[in-house]
Amino acid sequence: MTVLVTGGAGYIGSHTVLALAEAGESVVVIDNLSTGFSSFVPEGVPLFIGDCSDENLVDGVISQHGIDSIIHLAGSVVVPESVRDPLLYYRNNTMTTRSLLNAAVRRGVGRFVFSSTAAVYGDPEQVPVPETARTRPNSPYGTSKLMAEIMLHDVAAAHDLNYVVLRYFNVAGADPLARIGLATVGATHLMKIAMEVATGQRAKIDVYGTDYPTPDGTCIRDFIHVTDLAQAHRAALAYLCGGGGSVTLNCGYGRGYSVLETIEAVRRVSGRAIAVQYGPRRPGDIMAMVADASRMHTLLDWTPHYANLDAIAAHALAWEEKLFRERNSDARELASA
Template structure:
């Protein structure tokens, strides 16, 4: 299939582009490069640097490339920033996505794969999380993702749009060959922060809260490898043939890892000591977040290849050690 990957020069999108090629599909990348990197996409992949608000240009791309399905990864995803600058998040994550969807519907492209988040659940009352649990986001980032999920339901009913929304847990790791990986500015994800502390790029890493009701007192999170995420997105294609299909899936390993366990894994993989300091809990951080991905496993025949933290860290370390300065703009 001809697949338009919106945000295809970003972290998850660029990995999905490579997985699409490996699966025999034809990816086309649309990315305005605000956070993406042209170097993350092979030169022979068609590439368009266009803003989603430019419906005329987006429509031309959909028609010119004969797009069958759109995968959407282009969101701002800094939770703290979404609290201090919610307008930025509503314009990009909601308004821009609505521009894209209107363009798709007008062009007759009615298959959509959406990058959502476990942040739509807010602070859940029990673990693990299943797709039917209440959604009550506690920050604008999670709310913008839920707003699009709700819009997609309406569009499926009104326009025959078929979609799948994947609620990620903690995307992590890098391509196994080390050619592409995680490169954010600023970086907020734990594994690259811990690796930076291990190699001396930062003085230390902060551990927020050591008194949680968890085995070692630090937060538990579900780290899922970026290539495993990508494979699930491709596995859903066959489920979108019937107009009006609406699908929701959690994506995680179901095995939570604590902050201290991540630090220990980085130390083991790199052979370097990680300097860290403890700090008070952050507001809104639940003690544990991890997925029940039974639905994805059952319906999509999806199984994560990376089921423990060490191989995920090892893939990230390979990327960081080969690209200490990340991608060049």
């Protein structure tokens, strides 16, 4: 089996590629490096720099490497940006998936794992949220992913293709050995921003909305460690290889933390003050999102190892400190050159 991972040099993609490679799987990556880093792709894993909407590129990679499975992670993920520029998200998330599926069907690829999001649910009617919950996204990001899910469902019904849709809740943390992590400049992830404040790279963290009907007035999120999520992709692929049928699965731990609880965890782990600035609610944000992940536990051979907010924060901090040291070292070398 050879697996094509789109977006495999990005945050979640690179952890997924690492998990597959360490398990002895044959992996190939396509990434345009808009938010990814070639250095994050393990040695020996072929990297094709380009866009997975380029069907000629995808055709060539599938043919050259005998691809029989695709894990599709490439896409755009920032909710406020999607509100400002919805067409960007319909292009990067929906149209790109359509092009990739077209190439996959043409080349007879039979297994497809799709990176989706809990944002497809919008503001859920019940928490924890099951996969059977009504989908009514309140941002173009969520809608663009839901449209891709619908396409995948229809393509699988018409062709010899089985899929697993993984609906991520909030992904955080970094490789426990600090080999890779979230390195995108200007990333909008809550814990990433808090870590940048803790390491002196930002002055403060903005909290959007303190008047939600939650215990402390801030939004609630279900965080999943990126390494556990990477292993969920590997387990999803093994499920399909074992003859499993198409299915949609939530990826979370089933435990919610508020924005303020998350910031407090960063304070606790780092031992540093985190300056907070409070502001109004932000368009597209969801009040509370916690996964009912029982279906994933039932169907996949998957056991989380880092289902603890402090562990997630500790690994994120170790990575952020390493990244900060490396960037400062590079800046000093440039200044002295």
